[in-house]
Amino acid sequence: MDRFRMIFQYFQSNSESVMNGICGLLALASVKMYTSFDFSCPCLPRYNMAYGLGIMFVPPIALFLCGLILNRQSLVMLEEWRRPQGRRKKDLAVIRYMCSSIMQRAMVAPVVWIIVTLLDGKCLICAFSGSVDPEKFAGFANTSQVQVQQLLAKVPCKDDELMRNNTSRKAVSRYLRCWSQVLGWSILLILIIAAFLARWLRPCFDQATLLQARHWSNYIDIEQKIFEETCCEHSRLFAHKCILHFFESMRQEIKLHSFSLRREGDGAEEEEDLLRGVTDQDQVNKLLKKWYYEKPPLNV
Amino acid sequence: MDKFRMIFQFLQSNQESFMSGICGIMALASAQMYSAFDFNCPCLPRYNLAYGLGILLVPPLILFLLGFVLNNNVSMLAEEWRRPQGQRGKDPAVLRYMFCSMAQRAMIAPVVWVSVTLLDGKCIICAFCTAVPVETLGNASHPSLSQGEMERILARIPCKEIYDGQELITNEVATRYLRCISQALGWCFVLLMTMLAFLVRSLRPCFTQAAFLKSRYWSHYIDIERKLFDETCTEHARSFAKVCIQQFFEAMSTDLAAAHCHQPREASTDAGETTRKLLGITDQGTMNVALKSWHRCKPPLHLHAPTLPSHNSWAGEGQPPVHPLVPRKEVAAYYSRV
Numbered sequence: 001m002d003r004f005r006m007i008f009q010y011f012q013s014n015s016e017s018v019m020n021g022i023c024g025l026l027a028l029a030s031v032k033m034y035t036s037f038d039f040s041c042p043c044l045p046r047y048n049m050a051y052g053l054g055i056m057f058v059p060p061i062a063l064f065l066c067g068l069i070l071n072r073q074s075l076v077m078l079e080e081w082r083r084p085q086g087r088r089k090k091d092l093a094v095i096r097y098m099c100s101s102i103m104q105r106a107m108v109a110p111v112v113w114i115i116v117t118l119l120d121g122k123c124l125i126c127a128f129s130g131s132v133d134p135e136k137f138a139g140f141a142n143t144s145q146v147q148v149q150q151l152l153a154k155v156p157c158k159d160d161e162l163m164r165n166n167t168s169r170k171a172v173s174r175y176l177r178c179w180s181q182v183l184g185w186s187i188l189l190i191l192i193i194a195a196f197l198a199r200w201l202r203p204c205f206d207q208a209t210l211l212q213a214r215h216w217s218n219y220i221d222i223e224q225k226i227f228e229e230t231c232c233e234h235s236r237l238f239a240h241k242c243i244l245h246f247f248e249s250m251r252q253e254i255k256l257h258s259f260s261l262r263r264e265g266d267g268a269e270e271e272e273d274l275l276r277g278v279t280d281q282d283q284v285n286k287l288l289k290k291w292y293y294e295k296p297p298l299n300v
Numbered sequence: 301m302d303k304f305r306m307i308f309q310f311l312q313s314n315q316e317s318f319m320s321g322i323c324g325i326m327a328l329a330s331a332q333m334y335s336a337f338d339f340n341c342p343c344l345p346r347y348n349l350a351y352g353l354g355i356l357l358v359p360p361l362i363l364f365l366l367g368f369v370l371n372n373n374v375s376m377l378a379e380e381w382r383r384p385q386g387q388r389g390k391d392p393a394v395l396r397y398m399f400c401s402m403a404q405r406a407m408i409a410p411v412v413w414v415s416v417t418l419l420d421g422k423c424i425i426c427a428f429c430t431a432v433p434v435e436t437l438g439n440a441s442h443p444s445l446s447q448g449e450m451e452r453i454l455a456r457i458p459c460k461e462i463y464d465g466q467e468l469i470t471n472e473v474a475t476r477y478l479r480c481i482s483q484a485l486g487w488c489f490v491l492l493m494t495m496l497a498f499l500v501r502s503l504r505p506c507f508t509q510a511a512f513l514k515s516r517y518w519s520h521y522i523d524i525e526r527k528l529f530d531e532t533c534t535e536h537a538r539s540f541a542k543v544c545i546q547q548f549f550e551a552m553s554t555d556l557a558a559a560h561c562h563q564p565r566e567a568s569t570d571a572g573e574t575t576r577k578l579l580g581i582t583d584q585g586t587m588n589v590a591l592k593s594w595h596r597c598k599p600p601l602h603l604h605a606p607t608l609p610s611h612n613s614w615a616g617e618g619q620p621p622v623h624p625l626v627p628r629k630e631v632a633a634y635y636s637r638v
Contacts, residue, residue: 042480051480058487065494078505239525274539281601294386
């Protein structure tokens with residue numbers, strides 16, 4: 001029981017680590033989705049760019065929205081933002097802090113997708129194979145404009161009959177993959193440097209406000225959780241009382257209608273209490289029927 | 301008891317994470333079902349469309365209904381909806397809240413099925429292979445064919461082994477084209493659903509928070525009340541059965557004493573717990589008669605004070621069982637309700 005209480009308290013107080021866990025899971029899910037996705041470039045002139053860039057940017061948007069949905073704190077923040085002021089002032093710094101922490105966590109999975117896409121290279125090869133300069137590559141140099149577009153569009157498809165053993169295709173592919181990987185690594189480096197600087201330089205700016213904002217955002221989160229728990233506990237007690245009243249009123253009714261002698265006996269009191277005066281098949285049926293047709297009012 | 305209350309509270313207060321877990325499991329089950337399913341395009345002109353669209357749309361419907369069937373709260377919703385008003389008013393907002401939350405959970409598996417199907421591409425390739433634009437994608441030089449002939453050839457695109465239209469349009473080109481369209485549709489569908497879910501979740505605090513808190517509280521209350529009532533009824537049934545059986549044995553032991561002209565053996569104060577528990581039956585013959593009587597003539601569902609004569613005359617074999625004097629009303633209803 002002590003262990004349950006500890007786990008309970010852990011989840012209550014450490015919603016931040018729960019959110020970090022969800023963020024990590026989503027990042028892993030993002031990588032898994034990319035590897036299980038069957039990338040299939042259409043190898044047609046106008047479709048390539050749309051497909052390649054679509055695969056690079058549409059799933060990150062969906063993952064970002066998923067990150068916002070799965071994060072409990074985004075609801076808490078919205079509620080705090082929209083609540084009427086009442087007798088408690090609203091602190092915009094707290095709301096800003098919550099918003100920025102939510103955004104940071106939600107951005108992880110989309111960024112992971114984009115970086116994995118770039119490091120893999122297939123998307124960029126598909127999207128930009130039609131945009132390379134054909135003069136740089138021997139196989140495509142001396143062909144007509146329309147034909148060169150058609151051929152370049154087929155570069156991502158290794159098994160196409162025209163491209164099967166074409167060395168220029170491999171050259172274009174390597175060139176684009178190189179660019180793609182350079183872009184991927186640069187973005188990764190820039191993001192990590194930005195994160196590093198943000199974390200290191202933060203204490204230099206406004207540490208006190210930050211501590212306050214963090215404390216109060218934690219407080220709002222815990223307050224809401226405890227309110228929900230208290231409501232659950234309250235509704236349980238309310239229901240218990242309501243049912244007891246109902247059985248009691250049935251007992252009174254039975255006493256009025258029947259003149260049965262009260263049983264006297266030692267040790268029978270406990271059973272008597274549990275039976276609550278309902279000792280007959282008819283009485284039980286009546287009780288159950290009344291429970292369905294006329295539930296007691298919500299007033300204990 | 302305390303431990304159960306803790307677990308109860310934990311699950312209730314963390315219902316969000318509990319329900320998210322269930323949604324995740326359903327999504328995985330749906331994806332697994334799709335990968336285990338052996339897709340088999342018929343490769344015939346009109347059958348392709350029917351098969352492809354059927355596999356795309358019929359399993360999600362089944363999964364959606366299954367989501368409702370497997371949800372325990374559906375009967376609670378139906379009960380609350382159909383109960384007579386009586387002394388307690390009905391709040392349509394609570395019913396709407398319960399229905400919405402159930403529908404949201406039931407939508408997860410179908411959405412995952414449709415997304416996985418579209419992203420995989422086989423269904424769309426099968427359904428729309430006869431609609432491929434041969435003029436733009438096909439090889440320029442091909443003899444002009446009749447509509448029916450062209451359809452028959454194109455319908456075989458998903459079946460690579462029997463495809464005979466390589467001069468018309470290569471299999472790879474058509475497959476790539478259709479798969480590209482299918483995947484684009486799939487990702488757009490995923491984005492649309494995620495945006496919808498996001499809007500539903502984030503607009504609520506902006507507009508109807510107070511009403512939401514009320515509906516959530518009362519829907520929890522209805523659930524807990526139902527569970528507690530069932531518990532109380534079970535407790536009551538236990539006590540009822542216990543007293544009923546005790547009275548049966550007591551009646552039997554007094555009848556036995558009367559039949560054999562013995563005084564009922566008084567349980568002396570120092571006789572001990574065990575003797576009392578024997579309930580007056582102390583030999584094989586009596587026990588056999590007791591068991592036979594229990595089978596042939598169960599006591600009426602009517603607990604009485606010990607001074608009232610019992611209606612259970614079982615003494616001696618060969619006597620026909622006497623029907624209990626309590627009028628038998630709605631026995632079936634009694635057993636089916638509890």
